[in-house]
Amino acid sequence: MNTRSVLVVVAAALATAVPVNAKLKVGDAPPPMKIARWVKGTPVTQFAKGKVYVVEFWATWCGPCRVSIPHITDLAKKNKAVIFTGVDIWEREKGAVRVANVTKFVKDMGPKMGYNVAMEDDAGTMAKTWMTAAGQNGIPTAFVIGKNGRIQWIGHPMELDNVLGPVQKGTFDAKAAAALREKAEAEQAARGKMLEPISKAVQANDFKTAVAEMDKLFAAQPDMEKQLAGAKYQFLFKVDEKAAFDYGKQLTEGIYKDDAMQLNALAWLALDDQRGPKVKDYPTIIAMAERANTVTNGKNPNVLDTLASAYAKSGDADKAIATQELAVANLDKSASEVMKKQFADHLAAYKAKKA
Secondary structure, eight states: OOOOOSSSSSHHHHHHOOOOSSSSSTTTTTOOOSSSSEEOOOOOOOOSTTTTEEEEEEEEEEEEEEEEEEEEHHHHHHOTTEEEEEEEEOEEEEEEHHHHHHHHEEEEEESOSEEEEEOOTTOOHIIIIIITTTOOOSSSSSEEETTTTEEEEEOOGGGHHHHHHHHHOOOOOHHHHHHHHHHHHHHHHHHHHHHHHHHHHHHHHHHHHHHHHHHHHHHTTTTHHHHHHHHHHHHHTTHHHHHHHHHHHHHHHHTTTTTHHHHHHHHHHHHHHTTOOOOOOOOHHHHHHHEEEEEEEEHHHHHHEEEEEEHHHHHHHHHHHHHHHHHEEEEETTHHHHHHHHHHHHHHHHHHOOO
């Protein structure tokens, strides 16, 4: 399966909408560094006055963490006076297995992870005293400790570029940054309140109620539909397949008309034999995929791969082969060997089926 926007919108929205009750805030002294093992670099046991520190939390299974790690390395090179430490938390494994996995991960990252790296204990002490205490429920998350020995900023490490310079110069307005964060957290809590009925229904596998609650939310807050429409479409397949395809048509002609990745995800879900519908409405699926292909000017390999699959499953072998050949041709040099093989295998399968 190629890389696509996966329809987990509700799960993501609900995960980030948990009301925050932070005890650890900007302006507070940072908690102790209760490190179980230093994997790389120089141990940081305390925060000395007059120095700037970044403590970033990550995990080996976290995709966004993998993306941010090279960026943190670049920041460490550009800000040599700042002491960077990445702390591994929330691993699924414990004990020796966890140590081995994390150690291998860091070794494999090599120079891409060019800063101090540590592991917390199996009890999750660092996660509890830093992340949970600060009301943070997602990684990667970074804490910046200023020269005054106090937390100056909390946020995503990809946003550190505009923070570190002012913090080092002593011109960073921590109070203003904290006020903005508190406002965002208040909005997040309000959002969580709105999504709570949907969340409860999903947790109970009551997708009919989840869809009904979504419709109520969309009626009251029309702007929410664009964010959650993909999830409603996914839930409808568990309730009424025809209604799901009707809604898919509506999205293709409406709010997702120019959103290629969402259209691609809608089409791919409908093609999925395990998560998707039992009865396929191929004209609707093809319309979704063709619209996504039009929006991307016929050059996005993932979209082309989806469209080729739709043609193949609908019985149009010639279009499937021609489209998959375009998908293979449009793969760029950064594509992984696994992805290249998948695309080539799809093409071979379509040709074999026709033969």
